[in-house]
Amino acid sequence: MSEAETHAGAGRGSARAWTVWLAALVAYAVAVLHRTSFGVSGIEAADRFGVSATVLSTFVMVQLTVYATMQIPSGMLLDRFGSRAMIAGGAVLMAAGQGLLSVTHAIGGAYLARILIGAGDAATFIAVVRLVAMWFxxxxxxxxxxLSGVTGQAGQVASALPLVAVLHARGWTTxxxxxxxxxxxxxxxAFLAVRDSPSGHERPERSGGVLAPVRAAAKEPGTWLxxxxxxxxxxxxxxxxxxxxYPFLLAEGLSSEAAGGVMTVAVVASVVSGPVIGELTARHPLRRSWIVLGTATTVAAVWLAVLVQAxxxxxxxxxxxxxxxxxxxxSSLVGFDFARSFNDPARLGTATGLVNGGGFAFAVVAILAAGVALxxxxxxxxxxxAFRVAFAIQGVLWLVAAAGLLVARRRTRRLMASRGVVVPPVREVLARRRDGRATEVFSRSRRG
Structure with a gap:
């Protein structure tokens, strides 16, 4: 069979593409299980390591910090070695972390375990995102x-139940x-079923040194958007x-069961809204930033309504x-679509890692700031x-991120215009639709 025939038989959107994607999704769901496993075992962890709830929360902070700081290095490694190696290698790292956690009684060992899990988890989702771009x-x-993101959310809910059952029935080590x-x-x-692209194991040639992809991605306004x-x-x-x-909801007067139910609503909302936002992103590529701004403004408005209650x-x-x-x-996953639209395949992993670092870096700052306020x-x-003051601090981060988005959007549209793609004002588009004239057209090729 010729190379062309092989490519045609296992090309974009083929049965092989779905097999690769589903195998990667299984690995990602397992990564989410590793990521959240410590959170559902808090009481047992406090007893095993002899620490307070405050110290216990630092395990989550360490893992989250490692995850955030590893995004750009993970993206660079992803561009160098491909999704298959990064997903499989990350799974091995996370397995090593869980194995260490199963036998150690020392707090230092527990921290090392969470560092391994955070590092292994860092590249998993961005590797799945890269696979989707390569195969479909x-x-x-x-x-x-x-849908890839939804799988992780659904896996978080489903995985916690059997883990807790085994923990209570057979103990920590098991x-x-x-x-x-x-x-x-x-x-x-992942090693057996995942392949980096329809053409096999090949990756684009790169030049300019190790940091060249980082510099190129950072120079692209669409990456910062x-x-x-x-x-x-x-x-x-x-x-x-x-x-x-969870503790905020308890302070609001909810029972532990009711607070858990409200927390579950957030997960369900993510699962339900994900496909809708994905379809809107595909249908209206010139208005993707409005999805993000609309969601964020709604979140800020509801938070304000909650915090000003007497x-x-x-x-x-x-x-x-x-x-x-x-x-x-x-809504945050729209950021990955910007990374894909405005970056060459050779640096897609690096650009995606940079984008993924945004939300988690801001989360680390927000969690620390809220903790200090409390x-x-x-x-x-x-x-x-105390919680109202702590959560009000979000307003500063919201303004910084919103201002950054608007500046990056202006720079991106200026660059798009220089390349012949002009984004008309919304009022102009609405006027054209009322007049029955042609609406927006945007090429969804490599550039979009």
Whole structure:
């Protein structure tokens, strides 16, 4: 069989493409299980390592910080070695971390384990995003990227239940040793089933040194448009789900069961809204930033309504808050579509890693700032008043990210205009539609 025939038989959107994607999704779902496993075992972890809840929260911070700081290095390695190697290698690293966690009783060993898990997790999702761009037609990429993210959210809910059951029935060593075994199986699946592109193992030739992809991606305004889009949409959701949402809901007067139910609403909202945002992104590529700005503005408005309440907010308002925060997850994935649209395939991993670092870097700052505000607030610890001050700090980060997005969008549109793609004002587009004339046209080729 000739190379052309091989490419045609295993090309973009083929049955082989779906097999590659599904294998990568399994590995990503397992990565999400590793990422969230410590969070559902907090009581057992506190007993095993003899630490307080405050110290226990630093394990999450360490893992999240490693994940964020590893985004650009992981993206560079992804461009160099491809998705197959990064997904399989990351799975092995995470399995090693869980294996260490299953046997250690030392707090230092636990920190090292979470560092390994954060490092292994860092490249998994961006490697899946790169696979989607390599294996599927451009029109399908936004929706499939969203579905990839949804898989992780759904896996987080489904995976926690059996893990907790095994933890309670068989103990810490068996539960986390089992996670290590699952991680090795995920690595084997990725190695056997994932291929970097329809043409096989080849990757574009690069020149200019190790940092050349970073410099090229950083010079592209569209990359920064993706960075600020991801930061603006992602950090409020991470602040809520990964750190302070649950105790905030308890301070609002909810029971632990009700608080857990409200937290689940955010996950459900992400799963439901992901395909919708993916389709809107594909249909209206010139208006992608409006999806991000619209979502972020809605989140800010609902947060403001919750924080200005004279007493505890009504339950329906807290449910609404969780829902709009959940939509922020899929909205942040629009940033990856900007990275794909405005970067060459040779630096796509680097650009995607840079974008992915936006939301997580802002989340680390937000979580730390909220923690400082809670610690220094006068009065009862973790009171509703303290949480209102802590969450109000989000406003500063929101303004910084929104300003960055608008500046990057202006620069991106100026560059697009120099390349012959002019983005007409919304009022002009609406006027044309009312007049029955032609609407926007945008080429969804390599550049879009």
């Amino acid at each position: 037609p451009a029109r399908r990429v936004p929706l499939l990227t969203q 539960a986390f040793g089992g996670l290590a075994a699952i991680g090795l199986l995920a690595a084997a699946l 993706g960075f600020w889009s991801h930061a603006l949409s992602q950090f409020p959701l991470n602040l809520f789900l990964l750190a302070w949402g 007493g505890p907010a009504p339950t329906w308002m807290l449910v609404l808050l969780a829902a709009v925060l959940g939509v922020g997850g899929p 610690d220094t607030h006068p009065g009862p610890e973790l009171s509703l008043g």
